[in-house]
Each structure stands twice: as C-alpha cells, then as structure tokens.
Amino acid sequence: MFLSETAPISMSNSDSVAPQALASTSLFLADEAATQALAQQLSAIFSDYFSNSYENNPDENKSARVYLKGDLGAGKTTFVRHFLKVMGVQGRIKSPTYTLLETYNLSSLYLYHFDFYRFTDTDEWLDAGFRENLGENAIVFIEWAEKAGPGLPLPDLELYLIYESAGRTAQFNAFSEKGKTWITQLIHRGTPTSEK
Ligand SMILES: Nc1ncnc2c1ncn2[C@@H]1O[C@H](COP(=O)(O)OP(=O)(O)OP(=O)(O)O)[C@@H](O)[C@H]1O
Numbered sequence: 001m002f003l004s005e006t007a008p009i010s011m012s013n014s015d016s017v018a019p020q021a022l023a024s025t026s027l028f029l030a031d032e033a034a035t036q037a038l039a040q041q042l043s044a045i046f047s048d049y050f051s052n053s054y055e056n057n058p059d060e061n062k063s064a065r066v067y068l069k070g071d072l073g074a075g076k077t078t079f080v081r082h083f084l085k086v087m088g089v090q091g092r093i094k095s096p097t098y099t100l101l102e103t104y105n106l107s108s109l110y111l112y113h114f115d116f117y118r119f120t121d122t123d124e125w126l127d128a129g130f131r132e133n134l135g136e137n138a139i140v141f142i143e144w145a146e147k148a149g150p151g152l153p154l155p156d157l158e159l160y161l162i163y164e165s166a167g168r169t170a171q172f173n174a175f176s177e178k179g180k181t182w183i184t185q186l187i188h189r190g191t192p193t194s195e196k
C-alpha cells in the first residue's frame with residue numbers, strides 16, 4: 001500500500017541547487033513480485049496517458065521520463081523488465097549496462113531504456129547523441145541519470161529504490177505536473193500484491 005503523499009524532497013544529484021519535488025510517495029516492496037506489481041501499475045497509468053492525452057491536450061508533447069536511482073542491484077533494471085513485459089515485449093530483455101541504450105517499439109511509441117553507469121564524464125550522454133531521444137513521443141527510463149550532471153533535463157518522475165531488510169523501499173518523486181498526476185494515480189490505485 002502506498003503511504004499516501006509524503007512531504008516533497010529534494011533530488012540529490014550534482015546540481016548545486018537541488019530541485020524541489022512537486023510531490024512524493026513511497027511504499028515497501030517486500031519481494032520482486034511487489035516490484036512487478038508496481039511496474040504493472042505504472043504501465044497501466046502510462047498506457048492510459050499515451051492513449052488519451054493527445055485528444056485532451058493536442059499541443060502537449062506526449063512523453064514520460066523516469067529516472068531510476070538506487071545502489072547497484074537495487075532493482076532498477078528489474079523494474080523496467082517487468083514494465084516492458086506487461087507492455088508486450090517478449091523474449092529476453094537485456095540490461096543496457098554495456099550497450100548504454102536498448103530501444104523498444106511499443107506499437108505507437110518508442111521506449112528508450114538507458115543506463116549511464118559507465119559514463120565517466122557528465123557530457124558523454126550529449127556526445128552519444130542521446131538528447132534527441134528525450135523529447136520524442138516516447139517513454140524514457142534512465143538508470144544512473146545522476147552520472148549525466150545538471151545538463152540533463154529533470155525527469156517527470158524519479159523512482160528511488162532503497163534496500164530495506166530483504167526487500168526494497170520505492171520512493172517516487174515528481175518534477176513535473178504530469179509526474180504529480182501519475183503519483184496521485186498510483187496512490188489511488190494502490191498495489192495489489194503489497195497488501196497481505
Ligand atoms: N522488491 C524486491 N525485493 C527483493 N529483491 C528484489 C526486489 N526487486 C528486485 N529484486 C532483486 O534484486 C536484484 C536487482 O537487480 P537489478 O539488475 O534489477 O538491479 P539494478 O538496480 O538495475 O542494478 P545496476 O545498478 O547494477 O544496474 C535482482 O536479483 C532482483 O531479483
């Protein structure tokens with residue numbers, strides 16, 4: 001169950017002035033099944049957003065940017081894998097740890113899964129030409145976005161996965177109005193497998 005909306009927190013990256021989150025919420029993920037349930041909830045919200053928002057807001061650029069934070073092995077790739085599976089991607093889903101980017105075509109939109117872990121310079125994402133992927137009609141997941149430095153635009157949502165006993169705490173922070181709406185929707189939906 002989500003702990004309802006919590007006090008907004010600052011995003012800790014290399015910015016000298018950390019931006020303030022517009023909304024935050026967190027929940028405990030006891031095991032990978034709970035992570036899977038959360039990925040399913042977010043994919044349902046995104047599917048709804050991408051199918052409806054054009055009619056409602058014809059000028060709006062349909063995009064969703066989610067930056068995944070957390071220590072090595074916290075579950076960032078696992079979350080994206082479950083998200084992709086529920087979106088219909090079949091077969092083995094590779095981690096972009098070595099390739100930096102894995103691209104998926106989800107019928108009407110693209111999904112870009114980045115991993116910036118191997119970057120040693122904060123401008124490497126620009127040199128690699130990744131900026132053009134960020135403004136597209138696409139879902140963008142970035143692991144280790146903090147390696148890119150302050151030139152990277154803020155995400156709509158940040159998902160921070162934190163080790164807690166045998167499971168994880170998931171903290172969502174919103175940095176756009178869209179992201180804030182999605183957090184509200186997540187709170188209203190709850191997560192089926194996290195309720196005993
Ligand atoms: N809620 C959870 N509780 C316990 N274990 C989990 C949970 N979610 C995922 N895991 C496990 O934690 C591991 C996460 O590995 P994963 O590769 O997804 O981490 P990562 O954050 O992408 O790491 P990296 O920074 O190296 O890319 C997997 O073994 C997965 O089964």
Ligand SMILES: [Mg+2]
Nearest residue numbers: 076077095143
């Ligand atoms: Mg990973």
